Amino acid sequence: MGIAERKERERQEMRSMILSTAAQLFIEEGFEKTSIRNIAEAIEYSPATIYLYFKDKNELFHALSEEGFRKFFTELNEANQSGKPMDRMKRLGKQYLKFAIENPGYYDLMFIMKAPMESHHNDEGWDLGMKSHGILTSLVKECIDDGYFKSKDAKLLSFMIWSFVHGAVSFKIRDRMKMYEELDQDELMSGALDYFNEMLEKL
Amino acid sequence: MGIAERKERERQEMRSMILSTAAQLFIEEGFEKTSIRNIAEAIEYSPATIYLYFKDKNELFHALSEEGFRKFFTELNEANQSGKPMDRMKRLGKQYLKFAIENPGYYDLMFIMKAPMESHHNDEGWDLGMKSHGILTSLVKECIDDGYFKSKDAKLLSFMIWSFVHGAVSFKIRDRMKMYEELDQDELMSGALDYFNEMLEKL
Amino acid sequence: MGIAERKERERQEMRSMILSTAAQLFIEEGFEKTSIRNIAEAIEYSPATIYLYFKDKNELFHALSEEGFRKFFTELNEANQSGKPMDRMKRLGKQYLKFAIENPGYYDLMFIMKAPMESHHNDEGWDLGMKSHGILTSLVKECIDDGYFKSKDAKLLSFMIWSFVHGAVSFKIRDRMKMYEELDQDELMSGALDYFNEMLEKL
Amino acid sequence: MGIAERKERERQEMRSMILSTAAQLFIEEGFEKTSIRNIAEAIEYSPATIYLYFKDKNELFHALSEEGFRKFFTELNEANQSGKPMDRMKRLGKQYLKFAIENPGYYDLMFIMKAPMESHHNDEGWDLGMKSHGILTSLVKECIDDGYFKSKDAKLLSFMIWSFVHGAVSFKIRDRMKMYEELDQDELMSGALDYFNEMLEKL
DNA sequence: CATGAATGAGAGTTCATTCAT
């Protein structure tokens, strides 16, 4: 039995090695430019090997986005652990930006990229996405219970908030911040977040 | 003379036929997956023909985004013509959403798609992009002069506002609104915009 | 009648304009890289126009080599006009080098290039080539009559002489003189020619 | 172990099959007209296969010329092994002609063909070319020490000698000996060489 | 006479994928 376990463990290790390498390449080069060959080369295995762990390129990127969603959910969840609702809301926003900036590849895959969305829906990645979204919506409700956002609809509010952070992050990831050339991108992002938080509190 | 004119007209028709077909494909498939061959097939001409009208794939993409930026600027500009600053701000937001929803392909091309953003910079498309951005930033300043956004930085504010609308629109265009399944997408968008406007006024 | 003549004259002018442009491009870029399009662009006519004057690319380059041979023959002939045979021999050698260096494109076409040789044979270019060769062989005979090259075969000698100049020139034209990097190419050429002449005289 | 060896052997066989086919085509058609596709067709493999053995067309050409230079150097070197300098000089000339006549393709590739001469320079092919050239120049010096070529410059002499053999050989390879139609080409070549040797001795 | 428009053919190259070993 120990043998089977070891084998399974090794298999998982290989799988995650492929995944993390793919993630890295994907982040650096983008989806279309990342080829199975590139990944294979990077892990110093043959391209054929990858097909032993993933059916095809799609499945690989699918698995990747799942991992992205897992990481995403975990980080958001941590940021939501303690404190007053409004404080948690601010922490959540900061963490969202942080995740996106530190994992632009994952973020792109999960929230911007075209291709893979069709496929999942009803799989684990999707579930985690929904749960992440749930964190925000619940938090909005808690804020309302705490006296904020008088008589506003929680879902609409959640969408509005999410839209803002997503927009800021998307501009950065897809390289459209050049219009604000003279300003430092990070300052721009966190400055805008501060303003947004201020607005939220007053709402 | 009539002949020359007809020829020129035909040439323009061909050009715009290529452009609109390319637009459609770029939108549906993305930049990398859209090939000159695909476009040629779609218009039922040979690939070589396309090169009679556009130097290469980049130039095609480029021409397309230029057209998008022109349309975009024109529409924003119209929305900014008369009224009190804050009212214009609201109209601008509405128009932005409208443009994106009615021209998802152009919007994608201009603000989302990963592509030769490197290339332009200093061409007409870029200029129009800058001018559109200028409309927003100037308007923010007018609002400030009118007593809003006390002691806030115009550029940061402009970025914050733009981020919000861009985020909302991006979610829609790249099909990430499924998380709010039970609500109608258009209501979601305009509802969120209303909330955002309300926030802005209070800021 | 005057009209017909003018037309014919104009036709010839156009023809030679195409030819000289082709020659130039061909010299600068080589045969394979010189395209009908390039030529057309350079003379600011449409590619189709060239086909009004030359049946196809082959005919064009054929005509070109003919012109080359004409020029070549003329120059050699001039160098052979007066003086003692051995002096003329030296002048001929110098002129050969000069022609090749000043018209590397023509030289290449006529004596190095692979393609077009098949075609002519029994046309004017060929005739002129034979006549040029005739100049050399006759001159060798004159030298013999003058007491040089005791009991040597004129044809063999002529081939030997031609081989030497052709070899030197070919090295230069096809860029194989790098092995003698430290020396100036022109000095190398004329220095070698001097030695060769010295040898010839002693033979 | 046997397996690895067999595989390696097979790989080398494939490589040299590609090389020899390419050589043939390059020779028959020239560099520009020889396409990867042609080569692939000739060996009845897919074009992509060739890229498993050679990075690109240049590298193929390159490998080929390297092989040629190796063979060339080896043969010249052998001819230079023993005997008095002047005798070796004659043997060297004969061997040069022999190499070129027996390996017209390689010779063409190495010394005539227009092609990525730019690329190598500082690689093995180039080194071997330089070493071959070194054989000749050293030998010229030895002849001088032995009392020949009074007060002549070794480099100039070496260039002159090389020019002659190269010229003769080039005429043959590029099919320009037709002007001496009535004589047998081989007799012409060796006859001219004899004369040239005679001249050299007298110099 | 001149040409704009069009194209079939072909170039070099890369890719995801398969399969025998």
Add this chain to the structure above:
DNA sequence: GATGAATGAACTCTCATTCAT
């Protein structure tokens, strides 16, 4: 389990050439 070898299909782009006007 891993891979070396192979390939079909696709890519962008250029070319010589034709033909209606």
